[in-house]
Amino acid sequence: MIAIGSDHAGFPLKEKVKAFLDEKGIAYTDVGCFTPERYDYAISAQKACDKVVSGECDKAILCCGTGVGISMAANKVKGIRACCCSDYFSAKLTRAHNDANVLCIGDRVIGAGLACELVDVFLNTEFEGGRHQSRVDQITAIENGEKLY
Numbered sequence: 728m729i730a731i732g733s734d735h736a737g738f739p740l741k742e743k744v745k746a747f748l749d750e751k752g753i754a755y756t757d758v759g760c761f762t763p764e765r766y767d768y769a770i771s772a773q774k775a776c777d778k779v780v781s782g783e784c785d786k787a788i789l790c791c792g793t794g795v796g797i798s799m800a801a802n803k804v805k806g807i808r809a810c811c812c813s814d815y816f817s818a819k820l821t822r823a824h825n826d827a828n829v830l831c832i833g834d835r836v837i838g839a840g841l842a843c844e845l846v847d848v849f850l851n852t853e854f855e856g857g858r859h860q861s862r863v864d865q866i867t868a869i870e871n872g873e874k875l876y
Contacts, residue, residue, distance in 0.1 A: 729850070730778040730787040732758040732771030734797065737790030739763070740834035740842055744788060747843040753850065756784065772800035772809075779828050780806040787829040788846055794833035801829050805870055808863070813837050818845040822852035824859045825866075 733741035758774035760766035791797040794811040801809035809829035810821040
């Protein structure tokens with residue numbers, strides 16, 4: 728199950744991504760917003776990320792105007808590794824190397840076609856583990872207030 732959310736600026740892109748997920752038969756839960764009326768991205772980010780952290784959802788896809796603000800909010804939730812992506816390579820490697828669990832994309836930055844490609848590669852790329860696991864562990868250590876130096 729995928730959690731999906733947006734603010735008002737990302738609402739049109741979120742609706743297009745939902746249609747793509749429907750076409751692919753991928754189950755999702757929409758945490759809002761549900762109209763193009765003003766809605767703050769931090770609320771959707773927290774709702775979606777809480778579902779990932781709780782285990783209710785495997786990953787989340789978040790949309791705002793640029794993808795940046797919603798990724799910043801998402802990364803404040805303990806256990807979340809969110810990445811704002813606007814290219815295929817970054818979306819693939821953030822899964823393969825960083826074990827990212829949240830993809831953030833911007834409606835004002837990329838079109839629906841590219842957004843769906845990014846969603847597809849993000850959802851279908853496995854974490855490689857190995858040498859990358861120690862780096863993910865370091866991210867978790869920082870999140871837990873540990874010093875790496």
